[in-house]
Amino acid sequence: MTDRWLSVEEIAAYLGVSKDTVYAWREKKGLPAHRVGRLWKFKTDEVDEWVRSGSAAEPSEGEQ
Known part of the structure; x- marks a missing residue:
């Protein structure tokens, strides 16, 4: 059992970003997440x- 579900706090630490960034990426950029009751798991x-596909990248100048 090596691939366990991570919490928002754990995935934020894993990616080196804040919890707010995780929530924003989930909502606006499609960060893959699964709802388990009231919690988000990753x-x-x-x-x-998702990161390798470039989805986490900031838009280039002129893109939105």
């Missing part, structure tokens, strides 16, 4: 793939 392999 799989590192899904988040890693």
Whole structure:
């Protein structure tokens, strides 16, 4: 059992960003997350793939 579900706090630490950034990325950029009751949970392999795909990148100048 090596691929456990991570909390917002844990995924924020894993990515080196704030919890607010995690919530914003989930809502606006499609950060893969799963709702478990009232909590959001994350799989590192899904988040890693999302980052590799470029979805976490800031838009270039002129893009929105």
